Amino acid sequence: FxxxxxxxxxxKYLPAKVEETVFCRMTxxxxxxxxxxxxxxxxxxQGDGKAQALAIITTLKKLTNHPDxxxxxxxxxxxxxxxxxxxxxxxxxxxxxxxxxSASGKVRVLDGLLQAMQEVRHPSGLRDKMVVVSNYTQTxxxxxxxxxxRRWGFFQLDGNTPxxxxxxxxxxxxxxxxxxxxxx
Numbered sequence: 001f002x003x004x005x006x007x008x009x010x011x012k013y014l015p016a017k018v019e020e021t022v023f024c025r026m027t028x029x030x031x032x033x034x035x036x037x038x039x040x041x042x043x044x045x046q047g048d049g050k051a052q053a054l055a056i057i058t059t060l061k062k063l064t065n066h067p068d069x070x071x072x073x074x075x076x077x078x079x080x081x082x083x084x085x086x087x088x089x090x091x092x093x094x095x096x097x098x099x100x101x102s103a104s105g106k107v108r109v110l111d112g113l114l115q116a117m118q119e120v121r122h123p124s125g126l127r128d129k130m131v132v133v134s135n136y137t138q139t140x141x142x143x144x145x146x147x148x149x150r151r152w153g154f155f156q157l158d159g160n161t162p163x164x165x166x167x168x169x170x171x172x173x174x175x176x177x178x179x180x181x182x183x184x
Contacts, residue, residue, distance in 0.1 A: 024105040026064060032087045033070070034063055040081065065139045066104040068094045097149040100142065111146060114182065118152060126176055131183045140184045153179035 026034060041056045059081075062069035071094050074084050093099050101111050110132070117128045134140050137158040147154040155169045173183045 022109055024109045026105045027103055027108070029067055029088065029103055030063060030105065033067060033074075033084055034060060036084050036087060037063070037081055062136060062138070064106070065134070065136065066100075066107055066142045067092075068099065068103070068142055069136070069138050095142075095145050097146075100146045100149065104142075107142065107146065110143070111150075114147075114150070114152065118150075118181065127181055129173065129181045129183065134184075143182075143184050147182055147184075152182055154182035154184060155180050156184040158184075 037056065037060060041053070059070055059073070067088070071088065071092065074081050074088075078085055092103075101108055114130065117130055120128050122128075132140075132143060134143075137160065140156055140158050144154065144156050155173050157166055157169050161169070169183075172178060173180055
């Protein structure tokens with residue numbers, strides 16, 4: 001079953017969409033790991049063939065979202081990307097608040113935006129809400145961990161969300177004074 005809504009239909013039910021493009025610099029760790037993996041690929045030290053190239057591109061895309069998304073793979077398979085694990089600090093902790101907010105340029109910026117949004121109170125008493133979209137469930141998991149650490153109310157809808165629960169989450173998020181201000 002597929003529900004397809006056109007823009008004309010959505011305009012009746014949704015407030016005006018506000019879309020911003022924000023360019024985020026990678027952190028030092030992201031940049032170092034990115035350069036190392038990319039140089040290994042360019043030097044031909046990283047396998048061969050289209051499948052390997054796609055795997056490298058996927059790894060780099062995940063890395064630009066957050067190093068947590070590639071850390072375990074690199075740690076558990078040191079032969080896949082030799083020397084890359086050494087670029088991570090020895091005390092690197094996946095999922096820790098300090099790591100979540102300092103290891104990724106994108107998450108650092110989003111954290112600031114979400115903090116600012118949480119502080120805004122409109123005269124009506126309503127609060128702003130934000131929808132964050134990602135192609136990777138793992139990225140949503142990182143953002144969910146951030147929301148938990150910050151004690152921000154959120155809902156997460158991804159491929160693991162039961163179909164029967166999806167509309168319920170949307171409806172709950174749309175309640176004007178709901179505690180949940182972030183929808184992942």
